[in-house]
Amino acid sequence: MASSLAVVVLAAGAGTRMKSAKPKVLHPLAGWPMLRHVMENVAALRPARVVGVVAPGAKDVVAAFAPHKTVVQKKPLGTGHAARAAMPMLKGHKGPVLVIFGDAPLVKSETIKRLVAECARARAAVGVLGFKSADPTPYGRLIVRDGVLERIVESRDAQGAERAIDYCNSGVMCLDGALAGELLAGIGNDNVKKEFYLVDAVAVARAAGHHAIAVEGPEAEFQGINSRAELAAAERALQQRLRAAAMDAGVTMTDPDTVWLAADTNFAPDVTIGPNVRFGPGVTVGANVDIRGFCDIEGARIGRDAIIGPFARIRPGSLVGEDVHIGNFVELKATVMGKGAKANHLAYLGDATVGAASNIGAGTIAVNYDGYGKWRTEIGADSFVGSNSSLIAPVRIGRGSNVTAGSVITSDVPANAVAFGRARQETKKGRAPALRAKLKARALKHKRGKK
Amino acid sequence: MASSLAVVVLAAGAGTRMKSAKPKVLHPLAGWPMLRHVMENVAALRPARVVGVVAPGAKDVVAAFAPHKTVVQKKPLGTGHAARAAMPMLKGHKGPVLVIFGDAPLVKSETIKRLVAECARARAAVGVLGFKSADPTPYGRLIVRDGVLERIVESRDAQGAERAIDYCNSGVMCLDGALAGELLAGIGNDNVKKEFYLVDAVAVARAAGHHAIAVEGPEAEFQGINSRAELAAAERALQQRLRAAAMDAGVTMTDPDTVWLAADTNFAPDVTIGPNVRFGPGVTVGANVDIRGFCDIEGARIGRDAIIGPFARIRPGSLVGEDVHIGNFVELKATVMGKGAKANHLAYLGDATVGAASNIGAGTIAVNYDGYGKWRTEIGADSFVGSNSSLIAPVRIGRGSNVTAGSVITSDVPANAVAFGRARQETKKGRAPALRAKLKARALKHKRGKK
C-alpha cells in the first residue's frame, strides 16, 4: 500500500566535473544508471507520488524517470529553486515531502525511512539527514540544540567553535507537506551566486517558529559524486555492499574485490566464483554453480550445478540449464542450453537452442547473422556437433544426430542422421619439403623486394 | 625422523555460518582444501601420530585426513569433548599432544613448533598459543603472572581490569601426553550450553597444581574462518604470503594483488607475471618465463623462456617445453608441447603431443572427444598445421609434414607429407549483389511475419 509520502528527486544538475556528454545521473553504477538506484531506494518507501526535476532538454533523464512525471527547472538557479519547481505537481498533497538528489544512490531506504518517521514523530516542519564526519570542513554544519535543528551554517560561513562541529548536512530533506510550498517560497537568493538554496528552508521554518530536526545517518551513504573518481568510489562502495550480501548468503568468492556484481544479481547458496568475474544486470545463478575466473555474464539464468568458464561470456537472453558446462573462449548470445549440454571450448552460439545432453565441439559456430537478418539454430537433444563446424542458421539439427567435425551445415539434419559437409582428406607423400622450399623462396623474394 | 609429538586435529564443527553443504574444513584456500593447509603445517613438525576428529557421516573429511586415522565425535558437545574423543587413539603415547583446529590454516609451523618447544622447556602440563589484539573483546583473555598462565577468562566473563587485557586465547593447545587424558577428563560442562570446552583444560591443570604457560604468536595467524567473508579474508592473507615469497625469489608481478597462487606454485627466477593470472595447484614455472595477463594455469609444467598468454588456459597434465609460445585464446589440456613449438592464436589442443619447433595455426582443434572416448593427437617435430584445421584423434601427423589450412584430418599423415582436406575454391563473379538482395528480402519477410 502506498504511503502518504511525496518524493521530489532533483536531477537537473549539470555535472560539469564529469566532463561527459551524458547527464551525471545516468552514469552507470553496479549495472544500473545512478538514478535508478535512487528510484529503487525511494520505491521501498512506497511513495504516493514521485516527481523528477530535470534540466531543459534532458530527454534521457525524463525517460529514466518514467513512469514518474518530471518537471523542467528552466534555469539553474539552485536547489531550492529546483525543489520549488516541483510544487505545482504536488497540488493537493498533504503528507510529507521528501527531497532527495538524483546523484545520491548510496543513501539506503532504511535511512530515508528513519528521516520520514522521525519528522512525523517530532511534528517537524523540516528535517534533514546529517552525518558525522572526521573531516567536516567541506560541509554545511548542523547546529542542533536540545533536539532542535536551530540552523545550518554553510561551510564558508562557519566561525570559531562552529568549525569544530562535525555534524554535517547531507542535503536530503523532508518537509511537512502542508508547509512545503510556503517554506520553499520563503527561500531567498541573497548570496554571491544569486541562487536559491534548499538548505535555507530550515532558516525559513525556524524564522516562522516551526520545528526542525536532524536525523543522523552513516557518512558512507552521503559520498558526493561529482567526478569520475568519485563515481569510481561510489561504485566500489556499492560493490562492497553487494559482495558482502552475496557472501552472507553462501557464495564463495576467491577474491571478492575482483567480482563485479550488478544491483540485481541473484545467487542461490553454495555458488563458487573465481577471480575476475563480471555480472551485468539481470543474472540469476542456481545452487552449487561453479563460475570460474575471467567470466562475463549478463542477462542470463544459470541453472544449478552448472560449470561456467574460465573465460566464458554469456550474453543477454541466454538460459543455461542445470548441469550445463560452458568452457573457455565460448560465447553464448540469446542461447538456450538444455540440461547437461556442453560447449567446453572456443565456440560461438548465437541465437541457438541446444537440446539436453548434446555436445558442441570446439570451434563450432552457430552462424546466426547473414548480413541482414538474425536466424536461429535448433539442435535436438543427445546430438553431437563435431569441432570446427559451421551451422548456417536458420537450420535444425535433429535429436540424436551427429555432425562430423569441420562440416558446414546449410540444410536441416533429421533426427538420428549423420551429416557431413567437408572434403575428403588427400595426402601427398613426400611433398612437404618442396612446399617448404617454395614458401621459403617466396618469403625471401618478398624480403629482398622490400629493400 | 618423526618426533614424539601426537597431533589431534579437530574437524567436527558444523560451520553453519558458511551456509554450505560442504564441510567447512574442505572449503578451498589457495587451491587446497582448508584442512590440507593445517595438515601440511603440522607435518613440518614430523609428528609420530595425527588423529582427526570428525562429525558423524563426514566421509569427505575422513578421506581428507587419509592416511591418518580419524575418530567420530558422536555428539557436538564442545571442543573438550571432541579432543577427548581422540584419546583412545593415543593409547600408549607419552610425548606432547598438540590440539589444533582444522579451520586454522594460517597458523604457521614455526609458531606451533615454538609452542611445543616452550611447553617442553617449561615442563608445562598445558600450553596455549595466545596473541595480542587491538580489539580483544570477542576473545578469551589469558591471565599470565610471572610466566604462569593462571587462567583463561572467557570473553563474556571478563570483569573490570580483565576486560582491558589484550592477550587472547587462540584455542591451539599443547598438553603433556602423560596428563592429557586426565586433564581432558577433568573438563566439566557446567555452563549455559552444557558443553565441554577445551579451554577449561587450563583450569583443570592449575587446580591440580600443574604448570601452564602461554606462548605468543602473531594475531594474523589466528583469524577465525566462520563465514564466506572470513574465508575470503583468509584467502587474501595466504595469497599475500605466497606473493611476497614469489617476489623475494625473483618473480616480477605487474600487480601482485591480481595474481592468485596455489600453495604449491613453484617459480624459477626472472619469471614475469602480468595482471590477472590464476595458478591452480600443481604448477612449476621455469626461469625467464613471461606469463602475460589473463591466464589460467593448473597442473602444468612450463619450461624456461616460454611465453604464455595473454588469455591462455593451460589445464592439468600439460607439459610446455622450453621456449614454447602459447598465445591468446588457446587452451591446452593434457598436452605436451616440444621445445620451441608454437600455438599462438585461438586453438584447442586436447590430449595432444606437439613436436619441437612445430607451428599450430590459429583456429586449430585437436579433436580429442568423439562423444565416448578421449583420443590423442600426435604431431611430429618441425610440422606446420594450417589454420582452422581439425585433427580428428586418434591421428598422427608425421615429422616435417604440412597440413593445409582448413583441413579436416582423419587419417595419419606420414612424415614430410602434405595433407589437404578441404574443398577447392569456387568464385562466382558478380553474384554478391543478387545474394545480398536475396538475404535482405528474406530478413525483411521474416520481420514482417513477426508483426
Add this chain to the structure above:
Amino acid sequence: MASSLAVVVLAAGAGTRMKSAKPKVLHPLAGWPMLRHVMENVAALRPARVVGVVAPGAKDVVAAFAPHKTVVQKKPLGTGHAARAAMPMLKGHKGPVLVIFGDAPLVKSETIKRLVAECARARAAVGVLGFKSADPTPYGRLIVRDGVLERIVESRDAQGAERAIDYCNSGVMCLDGALAGELLAGIGNDNVKKEFYLVDAVAVARAAGHHAIAVEGPEAEFQGINSRAELAAAERALQQRLRAAAMDAGVTMTDPDTVWLAADTNFAPDVTIGPNVRFGPGVTVGANVDIRGFCDIEGARIGRDAIIGPFARIRPGSLVGEDVHIGNFVELKATVMGKGAKANHLAYLGDATVGAASNIGAGTIAVNYDGYGKWRTEIGADSFVGSNSSLIAPVRIGRGSNVTAGSVITSDVPANAVAFGRARQETKKGRAPALRAKLKARALKHKRGKK
C-alpha cells in the same frame, strides 16, 4: 630552448636484491623501462646535456640512454665515485649539475625543477631533495638550521635528538657546475665499506664555506626500488597517478584498480573502461569509446565510438577505425579496421586490412603466416566474410564481395563476387545410431586394453 642544466643519471648499481639477470633500471614500470621514466622526467627540464653512468658491460643500459652519452664506472666504489666518473663528460659546463638515480622513476619533473630553481635562487653550491617521513629510521637525516643544510647524518650515525629528526635525504642532488668537480673530488672513502658517498658532497661544500640547502618534496616520490616487491609498489604508485589523470580527463573506469595503463596511454573524453583492461605502450583512444572488461591493447589507435571487448586483444600496429566493433576472443595484429567494420566473435586478423562497414564472421582466420613469411589479407569495404573462413594471405577480397561460411580462400576474390571453398553437405539418414555404437565400442575396447 635547452636550459643550462646538465644531468648525471647514475645507473651503475647492481640491484642484487632483484635476483634478476636484467639490470634493475631496465625493469618495466607502466610499460616503460624504469630508466625511461627518469629520462622523460628529466627531459621536461630541457637539459643541455645528459650523461649516464653505467656499469661495465651494461650494453642494454647504454642503449637505453641513447642518444645520450654514457660513461662507465669501472669499479663499484660508491655513488660519489659514480658521479665523479661523469665529470670528464661535462668539461666546460658552467650551469647547474643535477645528479639523479636511474631507479628513481617517481620523482616528478616539478620537484626536480624546484630543486634546481631553489639552488639558483639561494646561490647554493649544493642542494638536496629531502622529504618528511613518519618512519625516518632507515634514512639519512637533513640537519637544516636557518635555511642552511648544515650536514647530513647517516642513519646509523644518528644520535639522541638527531634520531627524532624526520627530514630525510632522497639522494637527489644539485651541484653548482663551477664547483661540482671540486666537491666530488673532495669526497673521501674513510668509512667501513671504503666507498665514496655522494651525500658527502654536502660536508665538503660546507667545510669549504659554501652554501647548501635542502628542498622538500613528497615522500611518495622517493620510494626506493630494490626488490620485486618495491618494484610492484612503484608500479602501483605510477598506476594510481595515471588512473587519476585519466579520470580527471573524463574517463569512466568501473574499477580503476584493475585498469593498467602505460605511461603514454592517451584518452579522449567520455571513454568507458570496464574492469581488467591492460594497456601496453602506444595506445590512443578516441572519444566515446567503450572498452569492456578483460581486454589487452597495445600499440594501437582506437577511433571514436568504437566498442572493444570484452576479451579482445589488440596488438601493435593496429588501427581501429571509428565505430568499429571488436568482440570477444578476437585478436588483431597489425590490422586496420575501416569505419564501422565489425569482428565480433572468435577471430584472428593478422596483417589484415578490413574495409569500412565490412563484417568478419565468427571463427574467421586471416592466415598471415606460412612458416616462413608474413603476408597481408586485404578485404574491401562492404564485404561479408562468413564464419569459420580461412583467408590464406597474400589474398585480396574485393569490395562488396561475399565469402561463404567455412570457406578456405586461396585466390583473390573480385569485387561483388561470391566465393565458396567448402564441400557440399551430405546427410545420411538414420546413420547416427550405428556411428554412435561404433564409437562407443571403440572407446570400450580402448578402456579394456588399458587394464
